[in-house]
Amino acid sequence: MSNLELPVLDQGDAAACCSPMVREPLGEEAATDLAKMFKALSDPVRLRLLSLIASYEGGEACVCDLTGPFDVSQPTISHHLKVLREAGLVGSERRGTWVYYWVLPAALAKLSSLLQTPGAAAVPAKGAR
Amino acid sequence: MSNLELPVLDQGDAAACCSPMVREPLGEEAATDLAKMFKALSDPVRLRLLSLIASYEGGEACVCDLTGPFDVSQPTISHHLKVLREAGLVGSERRGTWVYYWVLPAALAKLSSLLQTPGAAAVPAKGAR
Numbered sequence: 082m083s084n085l086e087l088p089v090l091d092q093g094d095a096a097a098c099c100s101p102m103v104r105e106p107l108g109e110e111a112a113t114d115l116a117k118m119f120k121a122l123s124d125p126v127r128l129r130l131l132s133l134i135a136s137y138e139g140g141e142a143c144v145c146d147l148t149g150p151f152d153v154s155q156p157t158i159s160h161h162l163k164v165l166r167e168a169g170l171v172g173s174e175r176r177g178t179w180v181y182y183w184v185l186p187a188a189l190a191k192l193s194s195l196l197q198t199p200g201a202a203a204v205p206a207k208g209a210r
Numbered sequence: 211m212s213n214l215e216l217p218v219l220d221q222g223d224a225a226a227c228c229s230p231m232v233r234e235p236l237g238e239e240a241a242t243d244l245a246k247m248f249k250a251l252s253d254p255v256r257l258r259l260l261s262l263i264a265s266y267e268g269g270e271a272c273v274c275d276l277t278g279p280f281d282v283s284q285p286t287i288s289h290h291l292k293v294l295r296e297a298g299l300v301g302s303e304r305r306g307t308w309v310y311y312w313v314l315p316a317a318l319a320k321l322s323s324l325l326q327t328p329g330a331a332a333v334p335a336k337g338a339r
Contacts, residue, residue, distance in 0.1 A: 102257070102260065102261035102264055102265070103261070103264035103265055103313065103315075103318070104265060105261075105265050106258065106261045106262045106265050106279075107257055107258050107261040107262075108258075109254065109258070112254040112255075112257040112258045112261075113254045115251075115254075115257055116251070116252050116253055116254040116256075116257055117252075119248050119249075119251040119252040119257070120248075120249075120252035122244075122245070122248035122252075123245050123246075123248040123249035123251075123252045124245055125238065125241035125242045125244075125245040126241075127245075128231070128236055128241040128244055128245055128248070129235065129236050129237075129238065129241045131231065132231035132232070132234075132235045132236040132241075133235045133236075135231055135232035135327075136231070136232055136233060136234050136235050150235075184232065184327070186232075186327040189232070189325045189326070189327045190325075190326070190327055192321075192325045193322045193323075193324075193325035193326045193327070194322075195322075196318045196319075196321045196322035196325070197318070197319070197322045198264075198313070198315040198318045198319055198322070
């Protein structure tokens with residue numbers, strides 16, 4: 082299981098911005114870091130790639146499995162994977178011929194916590210699940 | 211309380227994409243809609259504006275209170291607020307001289323749910339709060 086080898090995110094950074102943004106205003110530095118992560122999520126192909134990797138059995142996917150579902154070229158997929166990796170949202174490792182990708186759960190959890198709203202938690206939206 | 215007047219988001223749309231993306235791959239249409247919302251969050255000033263509005267007492271802020279903390283011009287702030295409104299992240303209303311803004315909790319909750327990871331929920335990051 083490659084999960085045992087997942088790189089550990091900078092906990093100091095996570096601590097600096099994991100509070101929900103509705104509770105206290107974001108500082109300039111935290112906002113700059115977070116904006117980069119959201120920018121990586123601002124493309125439909127990257128969002129689908131991330132979701133595809135995350136929902137893969139075992140939590141990781143070979144790059145050879147990631148081109149099929151998309152109507153874009155292999156170099157474009159590689160570019161998008163690089164953006165996701167540079168934003169700290171996925172990890173990767175070459176094993177033999179192929180590169181394998183996995184989602185970094187702490188990064189997603191950080192963004193998820195940031196967007197949590199106390200009101201929405203207290204009153205779940207009808208039909209939201 | 212303006213919370214009583216919050217517009218209701220399209221529940222069909224929310225239902226289509228509120229599952230965590232780690233559970234099942236995102237569809238093309240949902241990814242396109244979500245990417246637009248993440249794009250609105252991909253700018254540090256917009257993130258700070260959103261956070262400032264959300265953490266304002268009463269949950270809403272007059273545009274007259276939103277320029278001070280930023281080192282950018284009033285038209286730039288207005289542009290960013292327009293992007294947040296068009297992405298469905300904030301609502302607004304003119305009352306007399308000023309426009310008031312509030313965060314739409316269902317929109318933030320939708321993105322937060324999407325990014326939830328079962329692993330991260332089971333093993334909270336040290337010092338994350």
